[in-house]
Amino acid sequence: MRWIRLTAAGFLFWLILTAGLGWWPGLLGLVLAGLVAAISLHYLGSQTRLETGETLGLLVYALALIPMVIPAAWQVLRLVLSREMAIAPEVIKYRTSLRRPLARAALANSITLTPGTHCVDLEGDLLTIHCLKARFATPITDRILERRLARLLERTA
Amino acid sequence: MTGLALTAVAGLLIVAGCGFFLAGTIGLLRLPDFYCRLHATTKCDPIGAVLILTGAALLSGPEISTIRILALIALIVITSPTAGHALARAGWHAGHVPWTREPGNEPE
Numbered sequence: 207m208r209w210i211r212l213t214a215a216g217f218l219f220w221l222i223l224t225a226g227l228g229w230w231p232g233l234l235g236l237v238l239a240g241l242v243a244a245i246s247l248h249y250l251g252s253q254t255r256l257e258t259g260e261t262l263g264l265l266v267y268a269l270a271l272i273p274m275v276i277p278a279a280w281q282v283l284r285l286v287l288s289r290e291m292a293i294a295p296e297v298i299k300y301r302t303s304l305r306r307p308l309a310r311a312a313l314a315n316s317i318t319l320t321p322g323t324h325c326v327d328l329e330g331d332l333l334t335i336h337c338l339k340a341r342f343a344t345p346i347t348d349r350i351l352e353r354r355l356a357r358l359l360e361r362t363a
Numbered sequence: 364m365t366g367l368a369l370t371a372v373a374g375l376l377i378v379a380g381c382g383f384f385l386a387g388t389i390g391l392l393r394l395p396d397f398y399c400r401l402h403a404t405t406k407c408d409p410i411g412a413v414l415i416l417t418g419a420a421l422l423s424g425p426e427i428s429t430i431r432i433l434a435l436i437a438l439i440v441i442t443s444p445t446a447g448h449a450l451a452r453a454g455w456h457a458g459h460v461p462w463t464r465e466p467g468n469e470p471e
């Protein structure tokens with residue numbers, strides 16, 4: 207049942223991108239959507255199960271991230287265009303209190319999208335984060351993103 | 364006039380997007396190691412693409428192609444950090460040591 211729902215979602219996305227191109231692209235899209243759904247379910251299993259409210263919540267969360275992504279890109283832009291490139295890269299380890307794998311994955315992606323930090327590894331609850339400067343890790347260690355994700359995805363967990 | 368303003372805003376967005384792409388590319392060339400370069404590509408490139416696509420959506424007006432563009436924006440925002448994370452993780456597990464600003468450490 208989940209495979210059918212995932213295939214339908216993937217196929218709908220394919221149709222949005224290729225509408226009007228005829229039958230063959232449609233058939234190809236159906237086969238590919240089915241394959242992608244099967245591979246995703248094989249590797250992720252039930253880890254990505256989302257309730258309807260959570261899907262909406264994640265979308266709202268993704269939109270709320272945009273104001274963080276733009277300064278992040280701007281900061282990198284200023285840094286790489288500066289003469290001296292004042293960076294002092296560090297790798298920090300950070301233990302998250304989030305319990306669901308999906309919430310942890312969302313946190314890792316959020317860290318990658320925020321200024322000066324890039325999630326390198328995620329093993330259990332331990333995140334390895336590469337920072338261009340140590341101070342860039344402050345929003346992470348202050349748990350701002352984590353609290354938002356906990357509210358969205360872990361109320362019922 | 365509205366059409367002209369819309370075209371101007373779309374043009375600005377597209378130019379800004381190109382600027383971010385350019386910065387990402389410069390970062391790729393200037394930053395000292397693999398992990399630092401990922402910062403440039405995972406932050407500047409998606410924003411560049413989103414700005415250019417938003418400009419294109421404004422220019423195309425309320426048509427089916429606008430929905431396609433919005434779908435592409437969603438795809439880029441979701442997949443870009445995931446791909447960046449996959450690359451960084453592969454490097455980390457392959458034993459690639461991050462560059463640090465210490466005496467004797469040469470950039471790659």
